[in-house]
Amino acid sequence: MKGKPKAKQSDKQILVDSLKTQLGDAQAVYYTDFTGLNVKRMTELRRRLRKAGVEYVVIKNTLALRAVNESGLVSQRLKGPTGVVVAKDGITAAKVLSDFAKENDQRPAVKGGIYEGNAVDEAMVKKLAALPNREDALSIFAGYLNSIPMMFALALDARKTQLEGSN
Structure with a gap:
């Protein structure tokens, strides 16, 4: 068979x-x-x-x-x-x-x-x-996180300029 x-x-x-x-x-x-x-x-x-x-x-x-x-x-x-x-x-x-x-x-x-x-x-x-794949998404996110301190510093500088101008 x-x-x-x-x-x-x-x-x-x-x-x-x-x-x-x-x-x-x-x-x-x-x-x-x-x-x-x-x-x-x-x-x-x-x-x-x-x-x-x-x-x-x-x-x-x-x-x-x-x-x-x-x-x-x-x-x-x-x-x-x-x-x-x-x-x-x-x-x-x-x-x-x-x-x-x-x-x-x-x-x-x-x-x-x-x-x-x-x-x-x-x-x-x-x-x-x-x-975006995982690595690209993490890279974008890291770039965003890295920009936060710079944006904060720019905001502080603008506020300082604003306060100095009102005096």
Whole structure:
């Protein structure tokens, strides 16, 4: 009797378990259609994502869905070739995907995903890409904090000038 070898099934389960573990730590999961990207471009995309601390996994849709469902996340139906972006920093991942797509004829296309437990579509991923990432936001905040003492000193100086002028 012919059947699938047990090793194949356990290999699939290992992939599902590995993806499920990654999903547990993720702030965001984005699904992409990488159709039209050659090996060189796929390698470049993976390199950029890895440099940003983001995982990119190409896996059969049924396995990806099983991992997503077993992790407790809600997901949409996946069709066609799918690359799964798993990120602890969803904004940085969205930026890398968006920038790469701009340079490569809008590929990979974002099918949708999950950000902080909420379903997102391609338009929302583009909006997330436009937001400042954590480092940029902290930099803006630090710049604001650094300007407070200077504004206070200027206000004191203006008040001093005002008081001296009224005497």
